[in-house]
Amino acid sequence: MAPSVSGAAQAARNISPNEDPRNSLYQSLAQDLAGFSEHKIRTQFVIKVLSILSCMLMITTSVVSIITVSKSTQLFLLENWWLSLVAGILLFSVSIILGCSEKLRKSFPLNYALLLALTLTQSILLCYVVAAYETNSVFVGIFITCIVTGAVATLSASTTYDLTQLESHLVVAVAVLAVVQLGAFVFVPSLRKIDTVFGGVAAMVFCLYIALDIHLLLGNQHNQLYPEDYIGAVITLYIDVINLFISLLHQFGKRKESNAS
Secondary structure (H helix, E strand, O other), rough: OOHHHHHHHHHOOOOOOOOOOHHHHHHHHHHHHHHHHHHHHHHHHHHHHHHHHHHHHHHHHHHHHHHHHHHHHHHHHHOOOOHHHHHHHHHHHHHHHHOHHHHHHHHOEEEEHHHHHHHHHHHHHHHHHOOOHHHHHHHHHHHHHHHHHHHHHHHHOOOOOOOOHHHHHHHHHHHHHHHHHHHHHOOOOOHHHHHHHHHHHHHHHHHHHHEEEEEEHHHOOOOOHHHHHHHHHHHHHHOOOOHHHHHHHHOOEEOOOOOOO
């Protein structure tokens, strides 16, 4: 991408008689080059985040797929339920460490090691979720998640609407969903219709979260993610995609007969 000729030409037309023409031209060229450099950095940032995210999702998909098709592995997980507690504690610990320590997020290669630990522990917890569903439902859920995520990302990248205005509303929506789900689990745990409705609403909320994250990633508006914190951007998108998958599984997935309501 070459420096903008129109910008330099405009600067030349606006030169006052007493002003050195070279100063205005140099300033215009410097602004064009700065814009080009910023665009290049942003592009590299987006590619880096999406590349790491793809690797994390491939690891999770592979682990979930193995668990889904292997009955013996499912039985092992169910018999050793304490593994879910260990994975949950580790996931929480790693999330707190990465969320609170900017130094660790930027410390290579420790940040990648922590990211791998987060991916593996999240994958193990997800295995306990998919173990309750039929094999076909799990793979259909993975497929739908891929399609929906791609569509939402494309629409978010092409829209001019400032999605960052929705951020506070989405936080409230997630809090309300968490309370409703907890209440449903305690008072009407066997009612399948509530699970389906909750899954649909949650899926819409996390679709909006993914759209918001893509918007911040591209830096189209005043609020944006910064290239230095690519680990934080990756984690945010990864968790949103996982939550979308779980929500879709709740809505469309068919539970195994022994777990069905």
